[in-house]
Amino acid sequence: GIGVNGFIMAEGKKMSKRLGNFITMRQALDKYGADVSRFALAYFGEGLDDADWREKEVEGIRRNLESFYQMMIKTNELKFDDKIYMIDKWLKSRINKTIIEVTSHFEKTETRSAVQKAFYQFLNDLDWYRRRRKGVGKTYRNALEIMLKLLTPVIPHIAEEIWEKWGNRTFISLSEWPKPNFEEIDETIEAREEYIKNLCNDIREILNVTGMMKANMITIFTAPKWMYKIFSEALKSKENLMKRVMKDPEIRRNGARAAKYVNTILKTQLPSKAWINIDEEKTLIEEKEFLEREFQCKINIVSAESSQHPKAKIAIPFKPGIYVE
CATH class of the missing domain: 1.10.730.10 (Isoleucyl-tRNA Synthetase; Domain 1)
Structure with a gap:
């Protein structure tokens, strides 16, 4: 033309x-x-x-x-x-x-x-x-x-x-x-790489804000399992999300915290449905070597369910808690 x-x-x-x-x-x-x-x-x-x-x-x-x-x-x-x-x-x-x-x-x-x-x-x-x-x-x-x-x-x-x-x-x-x-064309692989890229950017932002030139150790806290259930349901549809997820006994046991996360996710622009297929903890374990090479330090991956650390409490699906020392 x-x-x-x-x-x-x-x-x-x-x-x-x-x-x-x-x-x-x-x-x-x-x-x-x-x-x-x-x-x-x-x-x-x-x-x-x-x-x-x-x-x-x-x-x-x-x-x-x-x-x-x-x-x-x-x-x-x-x-x-x-x-x-x-x-x-x-x-x-x-x-x-x-x-x-x-x-x-x-x-x-x-x-x-x-x-x-x-x-x-x-x-x-x-x-x-x-x-x-x-x-x-x-x-x-x-x-x-x-x-x-x-x-x-x-x-x-x-x-x-x-x-x-x-x-x-x-x-x-x-x-x-x-x-x-x-x-x-593989949307899941693209989503997986986007997650790793976002994580690297978040870590770099923390290093910049804290004025740290280099970390000795970085601990990454993944969200509790029940949160991923909410995330997956939200990717399918946000309609009647609270009612749907509260039918799950494990989510219901987390009461106020679960309700808070549902309200947060209802206000959030979610990624594509391809993210449902990503196992965050497994991905981090598989990419641990890359992360250690990228940041030249030891990387620990911890489930929030097995830790009382303050950063573990703020971890949500695909936005892990990050502790740099």
């Missing part, structure tokens, strides 16, 4: 000679090059909205694309193993979702959203993958190739150069557009 904008804005104002904020396409090309200019114009506007050209952000885009280019070129130096871990399955799921979303955005001329997901979101996913995994698998190599293809409409010259340096003799612009494999 073809999108036509009415005006190009500059620093939030209509671009015009009278205001002295006029920049020609030739000036932009001479200063930044074709691909940086294309990327900026695609990112600065959405659909038929007028693009807003901002010099500082264009400079940031140039630096980002330079880093991206170096990352892609160094791919030839990496060794990819054949192992498939949970994080590889997560990346496959994320790749296929991104293909679907980016394709849809381009078809609707939503260039800002397309660039956001094909570049910035994709980079974040790749960063998380490298943090989570020892070494890189062939899934990572495939992800880089798909990312480059998704960005080719926006940065064709950079994409062609990278493609050639990878040893390809054809043009990437003539290659087949990525197609999603719906069977590789």
Whole structure:
């Protein structure tokens, strides 16, 4: 499709000679090059909205694309193993979702959203993958190739150069557009990784607030089992939640505390139903090695039901109590 904008804005104002904020396409090309200019114009506007050209952000885009280019070129130096871990399955799921979303955005001329997901979101996913995994698998190599293809409409010259340096003799612009494999999309694995990522962010926030550079030990308290029953029921439906869960003898025995949690969860925006399938304590045990590597300290995982620690009392499903020492 073809999108036509009415005006190009500059620093939030209509671009015009009278205001002295006029920049020609030739000036932009001479200063930044074709691909940086294309990327900026695609990112600065959405659909038929007028693009807003901002010099500082264009400079940031140039630096980002330079880093991206170096990352892609160094791919030839990496060794990819054949192992498939949970994080590889997560990346496959994320790749296929991104293909679907980016394709849809381009078809609707939503260039800002397309660039956001094909570049910035994709980079974040790749960063998380490298943090989570020892070494890189062939899934990572495939992800880089798909990312480059998704960005080719926006940065064709950079994409062609990278493609050639990878040893390809054809043009990437003539290659087949990525197609999603719906069977590789796994909402449960994505939810599991989101939980680990959120936990890491929470721990880092505690370290920042307390001014601790490094912890000696981190204890993670998981919620009591009866709370997960309430959480699961709430994911199914919030309708008559209190009445439904109070039929359970174990929940009823926890009276006021159970009622308080129900009222809290009724006011909370809940995640997807895929979270029902996650065993929080089991997940923490499986990822203990990663957490110890990430925070360079010993990690203890304790059920709130077996502890009288104050942090154990505030643990709720997927928001564990965290004690740092």
